[in-house]
Amino acid sequence: MAITESPQESPHVTDTSAPEKPHKVDWLAEIRGLALMLLAVLAFHSLVAKPFYIPSTSMMPTLWVGDRLVVSKYPYGWSWASASFHLLPRGDWRVWPSTPEYGDIVIPVHPTRDEDYIKRVVALPGDTIEVRGGQIILNGQAIKREVVPPVRIPFEPDLICRGAPCLDAFDQYRVNGADGREYYEPPTWRETLPNGATYLTIDYRDQRLDNYGPYTVPDNAVFVMGDNRDESADSRAEAIESGLGGAVPLANIGGRAEFITFSLDGSTTWNPVSWFSSLRPERAWTTLRPPLAEESAAQ
Template identity: 35%
Template sequence: MATEEKKSGGIVETIKTVVYALLIAGVFRTFLFQPFWIPSGSMKDTLLIGDFLFVNKMAYGYSYASCPSVIAPRFGLNIDAKDICGVFDGDNKRLFGSEPERGDVVVFRHPVSGRDFIKRLIGLPGDKVQMRKGVLFLNGSPVSVEPNGTFEEIAEEQGPQRLRPRCENGPVGDGGVCSKSKFVETLPGGVSHSILNITAQGSDNTSVYTVPEGHYFFMGDNRDNSSDSRVPNIAGGVGFVPYENLIGRADRVMFSSAGRSMLFFWTWRSDRYFQAID
């Protein structure tokens, strides 16, 4: 009898341990840091496919978007942040909120799909944003852009989605060197960062976007390979992003995997451990 009670007590303690661990992980992810794995090449060469980072949720305070979404189609899981914290949605406000700064690399919820995106903050509320021949204009003035060589990578399938890079010197066959022109762009306020150019295309010339109050304008650093605020969200892009949709700021890459899974440690990029995000 004593043995059965001991076994029963052991099972209960195990369940408690698991529940406590899940609660701690939930609090950590909801209020402090959220793990994020870069799935696409829209932020190259600042962020590469397979970069793993933690998003600082304390940077901008908290909203309904701070609650985690759990999306795992393979296991039939599709729990959205609104399913948990939807009661806080709709007022475009934040608890302990602080304003993001131009040039921040931000993870946010797509205004329509609810999926997590990561882009660079370009336009603040009230700003007028336009692209002219591939050059960014803010409030009627061009930002500083200086050539900075080329970005090179191997033309091959990348990440779990097996995405092939677009190349300025393309088409490039498997195993060839895929290159893009690289520039340093300096935003008002002094933030400098790398941007890439692939080709002349429609997104290099846009109308003037006036950012509404309480919203932000985002762009990818890989300018010709990014779905961002240059296209309205009703047309498949991102459009203007409400303040409450911000999740947090990305400050540092923890490690990076060049393979199909971050568990493939033999594919980790040793030169990207704890790399600061500019």
């Protein structure tokens, strides 16, 4: 008798698990993470270092319009001026205070406006400073000041001058270079301060601020000037004239300029090619700490 096997029936399996729910974004955690990141950046900019852009000609020839540089926040301690965006109320307190040295390039804040300047320290607390015919006199002694060959600054009127008065002032010193480009070659001087710090300045005309003082710098303050002596609103100029109105309290100094990171000549457009062609490669990583006179002579 033949035995016929009946095929086994496959058991029917039913999936009783719940469908997987779509992942929900924890927006509170995302916002908290973003806030912490922003606070970290703000703390770094306020306590350690921040970038700085040069918008004017007041520190030429040391700094050109279009330079980007790093400002360190800790060399003189911290104060209300250290905080980015000037978020803290003004005051005369300082934490771990220190005094700038002759020749340092610092970031003073205007006495009444929350506006950052960039200038060079030329007199320290207790010094008596005069300016006579453009010559700095410290404590009765004229600092060393000598004529040197003119600096050469590229002719970039749209970027450097941003207006007819500046262009007119420099126009008499415009020359044609052997490379076919135009340059400014204004009268240039080398100054040397009592500690040996040496740097170049531009002084090409007689004007009111060429004569100033005598003025005694108060305690916990410094006297600052721009390297472009005829185009700088600094300690020599009144606050209502956009100047700094005398010596700058140390609590009003937000940091020290250290070095140039990169520089753009103003020809940058939407075209990515211009992002590279507008670079001034020779200015990148230039230190802004003034050399001492013996170091400069050895170079």
